[in-house]
Amino acid sequence: MDFLSKKARAIAPYTAGEQLRDRTYIKLNTNENPYPPSPAAAQALRTFPAQELRRYPRPDADDLRAAIALAEGVSPENVFCGNGSDEVLALSFPAFFDGEGAGACFADLTYSFYEVFAAFFGIPKKIVPLKADFTMDLAAMRAQDCQGYYIANPNAPTGVGIGRAQMEEFVASVPEKIVILDEAYMDFFGESCVPLTKKYANVLVVRTFSKSYSLAGMRCGYAVGSAALIAGLLRMKDCFNSYPVDAVAQAVCRAAIGDRPYYEGVIARVKAERERLQAALRGMGFTVPESRANFLFAGRGAVGGRQVYEGLKAQGVLVRHWDGPLLNDFVRITVGTPEENTILLEKLQNILS
Ligand SMILES: *Cc1c(COP(=O)(O)O)cnc(C)c1O
Numbered sequence: 625m626d627f628l629s630k631k632a633r634a635i636a637p638y639t640a641g642e643q644l645r646d647r648t649y650i651k652l653n654t655n656e657n658p659y660p661p662s663p664a665a666a667q668a669l670r671t672f673p674a675q676e677l678r679r680y681p682r683p684d685a686d687d688l689r690a691a692i693a694l695a696e697g698v699s700p701e702n703v704f705c706g707n708g709s710d711e712v713l714a715l716s717f718p719a720f721f722d723g724e725g726a727g728a729c730f731a732d733l734t735y736s737f738y739e740v741f742a743a744f745f746g747i748p749k750k751i752v753p754l755k756a757d758f759t760m761d762l763a764a765m766r767a768q769d770c771q772g773y774y775i776a777n778p779n780a781p782t783g784v785g786i787g788r789a790q791m792e793e794f795v796a797s798v799p800e801k802i803v804i805l806d807e808a809y810m811d812f813f814g815e816s817c818v819p820l821t822k823k824y825a826n827v828l829v830v831r832t833f834s835k836s837y838s839l840a841g842m843r844c845g846y847a848v849g850s851a852a853l854i855a856g857l858l859r860m861k862d863c864f865n866s867y868p869v870d871a872v873a874q875a876v877c878r879a880a881i882g883d884r885p886y887y888e889g890v891i892a893r894v895k896a897e898r899e900r901l902q903a904a905l906r907g908m909g910f911t912v913p914e915s916r917a918n919f920l921f922a923g924r925g926a927v928g929g930r931q932v933y934e935g936l937k938a939q940g941v942l943v944r945h946w947d948g949p950l951l952n953d954f955v956r957i958t959v960g961t962p963e964e965n966t967i968l969l970e971k972l973q974n975i976l977s
Contacts, residue, residue: 638740652958653942657838662886668879681871691878704857707868709832709845717745719856720802729770738774758782758913762794772802778809781956783915788815805829809917811836842873898959923953935975
C-alpha cells in the first residue's frame with residue numbers, strides 16, 4: 625500500500641535539467657543567464673529588511689505588477705505574477721481549458737511542461753508536428769479542433785522564433801480560441817507580442833525573470849493579457865496558493881525590471897555570442913536551426929546527441945540531451961560567456977577528432 629492516487633502513480637513528471645554538484649562544471653544545460661542580475665536587483669536583495677519577513681507578502685504582488693505594467697506599457701490589471709512562469713503556465717490550464725473540452729493544442733517538439741500540465745489537470749491535448757525545418761506549423765494548428773494553443777516563441781528546445789506580424793495573423797485567425805504565448809526567451813529575439821494583448825482578447829503572453837533577467841533562483845514569472853484573462857488567473861491562484869511570489873522576490877524583481885539599460889547590455893552580449901557559437905558549430909558540421917533564444921539546438925547526425933552530451937560531461941561541460949525520436953541526434957547548448965563558449969568548442973573538437 626503506497627497510498628498514492630492513480631494520478632500520482634501514473635503521471636510522467638517533467639524532468640528538470642541536471643544541477644550537479646559533484647564537480648565544477650561549465651553549466652550550459654538549463655538556459656540560465658551567464659551574467660549576474662543587475663546591481664539594482666542585488667542592492668534590493670541586500671537591503672531587504674528581515675523584519676518584513678514576519679508578514680505575508682502582498683498576495684497579488686501589486687507593487688511588482690505596477691512596475692511590470694510600466695515596463696510593458698500596460699495597466700496593472702493586465703498583469704499577473706506567479707512563482708516562476710511555470711506556475712503561471714500551470715494555472716492557465718485550469719483557468720482556460722475544460723477537462724471535457726476539445727483540449728489544448730501545441731507542437732510535438734516544444735516546452736515539455738505543457739504536456740505534463742495537461743495530464744496533471746486532466747485536459748485533452750492536440751499535438752501538431754513541427755515542419756521538417758523545425759518551424760511551427762501554424763496552418764495545421766489553426767485547423768485543429770481545440771479550446772486554445774500553447775506556443776513557445778522563441779520555441780524550446782529548437783530556438784526558432786516567429787515574428788510578431790506572423791503571430792498577429794495567427795491570433796487574428798482564431799478569435800474564439802485562447803493563444804498562450806510563452807515568451808520565456810523573447811528578450812533574445814525582440815518580437816514580443818505584448819502589444820497584441822491590447823488589440824486581441826484571446827492573447828495571453830507569459831514571461832519570466834529566469835532567463836534574460838538572470839533571476840532563475842528567485843522564481844518569478846508573469847502574464848500580460850486583458851483584465852478578464854488576468855482575473856481568471858487570479859481566481860485560480862486563490863484556489864491554490866494566495867502568496868505565490870515571496871516578499872524578497874517581489875522587491876528584487878521590481879528593481880530588476882526597473883533597470884532595463886543594464887539588461888539591454890547583457891542581452892546584447894548573449895546575442896553576439898549566440899551568433900559566434902552558431903557559426904562555429906555549423907563550421908564543425910553541426911545542423912543548427914537559426915536561434916532567436918539564448919541557446920542552440922545542435923545535431924551532427926552520426927555522432928549522436930547522447931555521445932556529444934556524455935563526451936562533454938566527461939570533460940566538465942554540461943549541455944542538455946533528451947532521448948526521443950526527434951531529439952536523439954541533438955543537444956541543446958546554452959550560450960555562456962565568451963570564455964565558456966570557447967572551452968565548449970575546444971571540448972567539442974576533442975570529441976569529433
Ligand atoms: C525556462 C522556461 C520557462 C519557465 O521558467 P520559470 O523559471 O518557471 O519562469 C517557461 N517556458 C519555457 C519555454 C522555458 O524554457
